[in-house]
Amino acid sequence: MAKIRLENVTYTYSVGTPFEKRAVDGVSLEFEEGLLTGIMGHTGSGKSTLINMLNGLIKPDSGRVLLGGEDIWADKKKMRSVRFRVGLVMQYPEYQLFDETVRADIAFGPRNMGLDGDEIARRVSEAAKFAGVEEEWLDKSPFDLSGGQKRRVAVAGVMAMSPEVLVLDEPAAGLDPAGRESILSGIREYCRATGAAVIIVSHSMEDMAVFCDRVAVLADGKLCMYGTREEVFARRSELYMLGLGVPMITDIAHELLKLGVPIGEEIFTVGGVSDSLRRIISERRGNKGKGAD
Amino acid sequence: MHDFVLGQYFPGSSVIHRLDPRAKLILLIAFVAVTFVAHTAGAFILLAAVAALLMLLSGIPLKIYLRGMKPILYIVIFTTIINILLTSGDDLLFEFGFIHIYKEGIINAVLVILRLSLLVLGSGILLTYTTSPISLTDGLETLLSPLSKIHMPVHEFSMMMTIALRFIPTLVEETDKIMNAQKARGADFSSGGLISRAKALLPVVIPLFVSAFKRAEELATAMECRCYRGGEGRGRLHVLRYSGMDVVFFTGGALLIGAVIVINIFLPVYPF
Ligand SMILES: Nc1ncnc2c1ncn2[C@@H]1O[C@H](COP(=O)(O)OP(=O)(O)O)[C@@H](O)[C@H]1O
Ligand SMILES: [Mg+2]
Numbered sequence: 001m002a003k004i005r006l007e008n009v010t011y012t013y014s015v016g017t018p019f020e021k022r023a024v025d026g027v028s029l030e031f032e033e034g035l036l037t038g039i040m041g042h043t044g045s046g047k048s049t050l051i052n053m054l055n056g057l058i059k060p061d062s063g064r065v066l067l068g069g070e071d072i073w074a075d076k077k078k079m080r081s082v083r084f085r086v087g088l089v090m091q092y093p094e095y096q097l098f099d100e101t102v103r104a105d106i107a108f109g110p111r112n113m114g115l116d117g118d119e120i121a122r123r124v125s126e127a128a129k130f131a132g133v134e135e136e137w138l139d140k141s142p143f144d145l146s147g148g149q150k151r152r153v154a155v156a157g158v159m160a161m162s163p164e165v166l167v168l169d170e171p172a173a174g175l176d177p178a179g180r181e182s183i184l185s186g187i188r189e190y191c192r193a194t195g196a197a198v199i200i201v202s203h204s205m206e207d208m209a210v211f212c213d214r215v216a217v218l219a220d221g222k223l224c225m226y227g228t229r230e231e232v233f234a235r236r237s238e239l240y241m242l243g244l245g246v247p248m249i250t251d252i253a254h255e256l257l258k259l260g261v262p263i264g265e266e267i268f269t270v271g272g273v274s275d276s277l278r279r280i281i282s283e284r285r286g287n288k289g290k291g292a293d
Numbered sequence: 294m295h296d297f298v299l300g301q302y303f304p305g306s307s308v309i310h311r312l313d314p315r316a317k318l319i320l321l322i323a324f325v326a327v328t329f330v331a332h333t334a335g336a337f338i339l340l341a342a343v344a345a346l347l348m349l350l351s352g353i354p355l356k357i358y359l360r361g362m363k364p365i366l367y368i369v370i371f372t373t374i375i376n377i378l379l380t381s382g383d384d385l386l387f388e389f390g391f392i393h394i395y396k397e398g399i400i401n402a403v404l405v406i407l408r409l410s411l412l413v414l415g416s417g418i419l420l421t422y423t424t425s426p427i428s429l430t431d432g433l434e435t436l437l438s439p440l441s442k443i444h445m446p447v448h449e450f451s452m453m454m455t456i457a458l459r460f461i462p463t464l465v466e467e468t469d470k471i472m473n474a475q476k477a478r479g480a481d482f483s484s485g486g487l488i489s490r491a492k493a494l495l496p497v498v499i500p501l502f503v504s505a506f507k508r509a510e511e512l513a514t515a516m517e518c519r520c521y522r523g524g525e526g527r528g529r530l531h532v533l534r535y536s537g538m539d540v541v542f543f544t545g546g547a548l549l550i551g552a553v554i555v556i557n558i559f560l561p562v563y564p565f
Contacts, residue, residue, distance in 0.1 A: 016356075018303075057473050080479060088477040095467070096474035098499040108496065112479030143503065157478060 002030035003197040004054060004086065004165045009063035011049055023049040024060070025221035031165065031197040036188055038212035038229075039201045042243055046221040047201045048091065051167045054199070055086040067165070084113050087163030091170050091201075093154035097142035102133065102153050105142050109161040123160045130190045131156035132182050148179045155183065159190055166190060167199045172207060180204075184211050205247045209233065209268035217242065229268055249273050301361070303422040307352040308538060310423045314432025316539040317419045323546045324415040327553050328408045335556040337407050343549060344411060347418045361417045362410065369406055376402040426458035428531075435533050441524070448524025456512070460505075467504060471497050 011024040023046040031037050041047050052058040053065055056072050056079050065072045072082045087109075090096070099105035103124055110120045128138065131152045137145060142153055155171060168187065172180040184200075188211055191198040202208055208215055208229065215232040217225035219242050225232050233239070233246045236254070245251075253267035261280065266272030304310075309317075331337055348358060382397030420429060434451035441447045472482065475496045482493050 052473070055477055057476065080481065083477055083479055090470065090474045090477065093474060095500050095504055096471055096478075096496075098496045098503075108475075108480075109478040112481070161478070 003033045003068065005030040005066040006050070006053065007064040007066065009050070009053055009060040009065065011046075011053065011058060011060050013049075023221055024053070026063070027218070027221075027223045028063075029216055029223060029226065031199055033164070033197050034191065034195045035213045036191050036198045036200065036211060037214040037216060038208040039199060039216045039218060040203070040205070040208060040244060041218035043203075045218040047218055048169055049221075050218065051088065051169060051199060051201060054165065054167050055083050055088045057088070084109070084161050085163055086165040086167065087158040087161050089155050089158045089166075089168040089171060091173065093158075094147060094150035096154055096157075097150055100141060101139050102142050102145070103138040105153060106133070106138075106156045106160050109157055113161060120160075123162060124156075127156040127160035130159050130186045130193075132186050148175050151175065151179075152183060152186075155187070162194065163196060165197045165199070169201045170203065171200060172202065172204070180207065187211070205233075205245060206249075206270075209247045209250065210271075217244065230265075233268060301421050302425045303353050303357065304425075305352050305423065307350055307423070309347065309351040309418065311536075311538065312423075312542060313533055313535050313539045314424050314428045315436050315533060316535065316542060317424055318429075318432050318436060320542060320546050321416060321419045323550060324419070325412060327550050328411045328415070330550075331408075331553050331557065332404065333557050333560060334562045335560040336553045337411075339549070339552060339556060340411055344414045344418065348414070351418050351423055353418075353422050357422065358414060358417055361421070362413055365409055365413050369409055372405050372409075373402040376405060427455060430455045430458065431529075431531065431533060446524075448527070452524075460508070463508075464501070464505065468497065468501060471500050 006027055006029045008026050008028050009024060010022070010026055012020060012022045014020050025046075027046075027050060039047050039051065049058060053060050056065070059073060067082060067085060072079070097105050099108060106124045106127060107120050110123050115123070124138075127133075128135075133149075133152045133156045137149060137153070142150060145153065151171070155168070159166065166187070171187065172184055175183065184207055187198060187200065190196065200207075200212065212229060215225070215227065215229050216223060217232060217239070224242070225235060225238070233250055236246050236251075239245055247268060249270050250267050253263055253273050256263050257267075263273060263276040263280065266276060312320075328340060331340055348355065377394055377398045378392065380395060380398035380401050381393065382395035384396035385393060386396055386399070387394040424432075430451045433454070434447060437445075437447045437451075472480075476482070480493060480496055482490065482497075484490075485493070
């Protein structure tokens with residue numbers, strides 16, 4: 001069963017002013033446990049608005065948000081527990097750090113949950129591992145860390161609540177390639193290890209292709225594609241029309257396929273394509289070797 | 294939260310939008326003065342008509358003006374009650390126990406309501422809604438520039454104001470963002486006593502200050518990199534010039550002052 005489900009949700013900003021803007025328009029989506037879903041879309045397509053509905057920061061004008069089958073707006077008093085179950089990491093979360101030490105900051109969520117000291121310590125060290133927060137940072141002030149390190153601390157701060165649904169708004173934006181790779185693999189590990197439903201908003205087709213099991217594409221507040229990455233990236237021309245495109249490597253693989261190079265199915269990641277190319281190259285070398293005999 | 298912000302500028306290109314900001318400032322001062330001079334029914338009718346005409350010219354929906362009046366509702370109610378209960382005079386209208394209501398009290402209350410409403414409307418029409426904060430500070434700086442002759446830091450003052458205005462929306466947005474981020478981690482801003490609520494705000498206030506200081510430092514560096522050295526010898530990009538329309542409005546303003554004085558003297562009909 002889907003862990004969390006959006007049913008035909010709609011949201012409009014600044015109703016009744018000239019700045020009125022329908023940011024999310026009749027979107028239905030569900031997120032399953034143990035799966036990593038990517039949400040793509042142009043800037044302003046409504047991604048952030050949509051995911052802020054998942055933990056009740058934004059109340060949809062119409063439609064429902066169902067967590068484990070229950071409407072999260074059914075009982076407003078339960079909203080706080082919804083927020084513990086649906087962890088949300090906002091865009092550029094490094095600005096939210098405030099406590100004296102990294103350890104205390106990561107523990108902020110679990111403390112608010114009213115857990116006891118041992119459990120908090122256990123959660124902090126577990127979350128730190130997933131998010132790539134190193135042991136020796138834990139007793140530093142968060143303000144002494146670099147931008148990328150702060151980002152990890154912020155992600156750990158949400159993971160420490162052990163949410164069943166983990167939502168991250170552009171967790172890798174503005175990081176260097178190694179940083180992107182490591183933070184995204186940490187998130188995937190969290191997904192696999194805990195069986196949480198994980199939702200990542202991203203601009204990067206490359207990251208989507210490597211890390212996501214499902215991909216949803218938003219355009220102008222509407223859901224226009226949803227499926228496995230194979231299904232979604234197969235709709236190349238539509239993606240280009242939305243100004244999104246497909247991973248560069250997929251583009252090249254398509255060209256190669258047109259030329260009759262049998263590179264197979266794994267055309268979404270650099271790793272997959274280079275493996276098939278290596279195989280093809282070694283086959284041809286082998287043939288040549290035989291021919292020369 | 295966003296409505297409360299000073300910068301409620303409503304972009305547009307109406308006659309009022311295009312007036313020189315200095316002209317609007319001077320006209321607003323004149324308008325405020327004239328609402329305080331006015332004390333007869335005729336004068337207020339004239340002022341209301343002028344305000345209505347200006348609202349029409351500004352091309353901004355009436356709804357927006359009405360919404361702008363909402364915050365003064367409480368002040369109006371409060372002062373009305375105080376005025377009615379505490380003003381004494383010769384013309385007793387109503388008596389009940391210790392409550393004495395005089396005609397003068399009611400007249401005072403009506404005057405306050407009329408003046409406050411006109412004030413808010415006037416400043417809305419002439420400044421808040423139709424003048425961008427930047428052109429407003431430009432106007433202020435130019436109007437006050439004679440004061441720099443006596444070593445008043447007019448330029449610095451207006452630069453500070455420009456920067457402050459520029460960053461109010463940013464700070465509000467950031468406060469929203471940080472509050473949401475902490476709410477997502479289970480922070481609770483709305484329950485508990487005063488002290489626990491104040492404590493709950495720490496996770497918002499600290500990051501806000503940290504980033505405000507960082508922003509200030511970055512801005513200062515960026516300004517120095519572009520050789521900003523204060524007002525001395527500094528030219529301006531937009532040089533303010535009065536246009537024909539400004540002259541028309543100045544004339545209109547002068548006529549309005551004259552008309553109100555004349556009506557006050559020759560048509561002494563009090564409200565009620
Ligand atoms: N607080 C807000 N007030 C008014 N409009 C907003 C606000 N936040 C977002 N919007 C508008 O809603 C649309 C969707 O925004 P958002 O959900 O942030 O998109 P994304 O995250 O995909 O870039 C945009 O057009 C944006 O301008
Ligand atoms: Mg966004």
